[in-house]
Amino acid sequence: MExxxxxxxxxxxxxxxxxxxxxxAAIPEDPFEVLVNGRSMGMAKLLSFAKCVSNxxxxxxxxxxxxxxxxxxxxxxxxxxxxxxxxxxxxxPAISGTSTSCPKKTLFFHPQLERVAIDxxxxxxxxxxxxxxxxxxxxxxxxxxxxxxxQIMALTWLLTLEEPHDLATIxxxxxxxxFTQDVIPDPxxxxxxxxxxxxxxxxMFIDNVRHDVDALRLHVENDVVTLSYDxxxxxxxxxxxxxxxxxxxxxxxxxxxxxxxxxNGDTPSYRVRINSITGPTTGPIMVRAFFNSSRNLRxxxxxxxxxxxxxxxxxxxxxxxxxxxxxxxxxxHSLEAV
Numbered sequence: 219m220e221x222x223x224x225x226x227x228x229x230x231x232x233x234x235x236x237x238x239x240x241x242x243a244a245i246p247e248d249p250f251e252v253l254v255n256g257r258s259m260g261m262a263k264l265l266s267f268a269k270c271v272s273n274x275x276x277x278x279x280x281x282x283x284x285x286x287x288x289x290x291x292x293x294x295x296x297x298x299x300x301x302x303x304x305x306x307x308x309x310x311p312a313i314s315g316t317s318t319s320c321p322k323k324t325l326f327f328h329p330q331l332e333r334v335a336i337d338x339x340x341x342x343x344x345x346x347x348x349x350x351x352x353x354x355x356x357x358x359x360x361x362x363x364x365x366x367x368x369q370i371m372a373l374t375w376l377l378t379l380e381e382p383h384d385l386a387t388i389x390x391x392x393x394x395x396x397f398t399q400d401v402i403p404d405p406x407x408x409x410x411x412x413x414x415x416x417x418x419x420x421x422m423f424i425d426n427v428r429h430d431v432d433a434l435r436l437h438v439e440n441d442v443v444t445l446s447y448d449x450x451x452x453x454x455x456x457x458x459x460x461x462x463x464x465x466x467x468x469x470x471x472x473x474x475x476x477x478x479x480x481x482n483g484d485t486p487s488y489r490v491r492i493n494s495i496t497g498p499t500t501g502p503i504m505v506r507a508f509f510n511s512s513r514n515l516r517x518x519x520x521x522x523x524x525x526x527x528x529x530x531x532x533x534x535x536x537x538x539x540x541x542x543x544x545x546x547x548x549x550x551h552s553l554e555a556v
Contacts, residue, residue: 230259231338236349237277238336239266247285247367248356250331255338265334267349269294269382279303280382281389287329287355287368288420291389291546292486294382304430304485305472306518307544308418309353309375310368311395314407317370318399318534327366329355329373351377357398371395386547391417395497396537403528410455411504415523416495416540419472419488423509423520425449426476430485434507434522435471439464445507452511462502463524468492470505472522489545492524497538499526 231238231254240252243264252259263285268277271294282290282303287310290303314325337350355373378390407413423429426448434445438461445457463470473487492503509520 230254231336233338233341235270235344235346236338236341237266237268237270239268240264241266241282243284245284245286247330250285250356251333253333253335255336262334267379280387281379283331283334283351283353285331287331289377289389291387291488291544293385293387293546293548302485304474305419305421305488305546307389307391307488308420309355309373309391309393310415310417311371311393311540312368312415312418312523313370313401313403313528314413314415315401315403317401319369323404325366326368326370329368330358332356346381348381349379351379353377370399370401371397384548386545389544389546390541391544392539392541394537394539397532397534399534401532402530403532405530408527411460411506411525412455412508412523414499414525414528416492416499416503416526417490417524417542419490419522420518421472421520421522422515422518423447424513424515428515429474430518431472431474431487431520432476433473434505435473436461436505437464437467437469438462439466447509449511452509454508456507460504460506462504463492465502468503470524484548486546486548489547490524491543491545493541493543495526495538495540497540498532498536499528499538501527 228239229237230240230252240262241264245263249261249263252262265283266279267281268279270277280292280294287308289307292303308328312327316323331353333354335352340350341347353375357372373395375391375393380388403413421430423431432447436443443461469491471487471489474485504525506525507522512519
């Protein structure tokens with residue numbers, strides 16, 4: 219009985235088709251406030267969004283949100299037992315450099331979420347439609363607690379979670395940012411296209427047998443370039459010969475194409491399409507990847523990010539936005555139909 223009561227308490231929305239739960243998470247970040255249709259549901263470090271598979275009683279998770287600004291996404295048709303998520307999208311932007319409050323080089327990496335407000339008004343009575351999720355990051359300076367927390371911008375996002383389908387789930391992200399202090403992006407990392415990270419993916423590649431993804435696919439002008447990962451590429455910025463995304467179709471794929479990979483099985487592939495960017499950054503969009511030679515299967519060791527050049531210094535009050543769409547697919551080939 220006690221377990222059943224705890225389970226019911228974790229549920230904050232259930233309409234027979236969608237279930238939203240607060241889950242426990244052993245992460246160092248602070249919890250955030252959760253609201254559903256304007257009503258406060260208390261605090262959480264992790265939110266789970268699950269949708270019923272048609273003609274079954276199963277509710278596999280399709281999206282989870284961590285208080286660190288990490289999001290994980292997968293398609294709606296999930297086998298039993300369900301697959302793990304694999305990749306994580308990190309809400310951004312992020313910057314490596316110095317700021318008024320941090321004179322030493324710092325990677326302002328991920329946000330600390332303060333509030334997640336869920337709007338179910340665009341769900342139909344049968345559970346179809348879309349969920350709207352408005353997220354606000356904390357503006358508290360957390361430099362003493364976590365040097366990797368993004369403490370130099372005021373950040374907000376609107377997530378639109380489309381109804382999941384068997385092959386893919388689509389998430390639209392519209393993020394806004396305003397610098398709350400003067401910032402100098404690291405000039406050396408600007409030259410290598412890594413100081414400004416408009417959006418990031420965190421995942422794992424250990425070797426050709428143990429991985430969440432095994433390749434990066436870039437849509438460059440008049441061509442599609444695929445970089446297959448290999449252990450010999452560890453500790454290198456990839457691609458070794460970088461190329462900019464096609465400005466008419468700024469798309470890249472982080473893919474799991476080989477139907478293998480322990481410990482997580484055939485984890486989802488992601489496609490990211492960048493729809494618009496405003497603010498201080500300019501020029502072509504570059505995509506970079508890096509993984510270290512870690513053998514630890516419990517930790518992500520690969521980062522992927524989209525870069526656009528920023529000025530040598532960014533003044534307090536500079537603002538902008540980024541709008542993009544993430545598609546999580548059951549396999550790399552079905553992304554081509556997106």
